[in-house]
Amino acid sequence: MRVLIPSALQSYTQAAWVEAEGTTVGEVLADLDRQYPGIRFRMVDEQGAVRPHIRLFVNSAQVFRLDAPLAATDRLHIVQALSGG
């Protein structure tokens, strides 16, 4: 499936859109990490929680759990909420 990568993580992918496989959000993030080592830990902490400024959308609906199911035709948008100075 197609995955939209936020600008802050494009240093890993060198592209805004990439392809990754999986039947859940967590599996897709794991596949991204296989392709782009280190990218998952920037988004998900060591206890399995999505980091505070990372938002995940399947098609247009926000999801909060890594076990959220995905269909092959879905698109995953990873969004970074910016704040601070």
Place this chain on the structure above:
Amino acid sequence: MANPNAGPQRLVLLVATRKGLWLLHDEGGRTAWRLDGPHFLGHIVHHAVLDPRDGHTLLVAARTGHLGPTILRSTDLGAHWQEAARPPAFGPAVNGLPARTVDHTFWLAPGHASQPGVWYAGTSPQGLFRSEDGGQTWAPWSSLNDDPDFRTWMGTVQDGTPDGPKLHSILVDPDDPQHIVLGMSGGGVHETRDGGHTFQTLIDGLDVVEGFEPGEPTFHDPHCLRQCPSRPTRLYQQNHCGIYRLDRPATRWERIGRAMPPEVGDVGFPLVVHPRDADVAWVFPMDGTDVWPRTSPGGRPAAYVTRDGGLSWSRQAAGFPAEQAWWTVKRQAMTADREATLGLYLGHSGGELWGSVDEGDHWQCLARHLPAIQAVEAVYAAV
């Protein structure tokens, strides 16, 4: 530190800022410098250290405000970078204690000379980590991270420094790789002599804020610990409550900051020791009165040097602004090179880097308009 057995080397200053990393290359005799950067623009860089054992391996502790922490690695002085395959990260919950997540790596320390590839890292929240492959993979290390007593002493975000409690000043004894001293802000000073299996607390003689119990590690806040390379049994400490010296095997710290001018006081963040003379050390005092502005006392920046192990201190301010300069110099942001006439360097939160090539007698600005400087290291790169 420079490796005396190594080949040709070049002095480089590693300047870690709140918005990226810069390298200042000595282009000859410390009279001409070349600024290289930014690397990782926008990343909060807490520390950058070059491995003195090989002169090549450069590790950088970085995060952004929106992404998790990582360690970046270069073996060609930043021409190419590679991210750690497994950055420092806590394990699952154990001992009935809450699970934790690393917010940022704060301190990097190369291991003992006899253990090439070994590095240590201190984090916030406070944790101790070790790499055995030159910083590519990291794992929690020692009994400290999940010890119930240490967890109590570490406190929480509400107890610690503004951006979180920090484990820092990881000092590997050059005479014994199993002996490591470290500082916890807050949580006190601790040492292991058996490679991290057990720890002993080293807080005897240290003052705490009035009204608190000095025997309780959680009330102690060592800002910066340094071990003298020329006499590893001697430790210096800049603490939240004064400047101290400890000569082992004694275990009681002596408050040498009492000899500082009373109007300046003995509060600060950094402390630098002379690499070849254990009686010589520098501090950079800050205002620790009232609401703790943490700026140069009176708006007049100055280093203070002792040449007699802390019995007396002399002011060194030539070249610094004489007034209205409200600098904050953090605990990692002052350092020394190893030249015959020692060079000193410091960076402040206003983004200026200053240096002295005559052991602090005269200072000049080496770079300005940088982001807030968090750490400065003078290193020797193999060429």
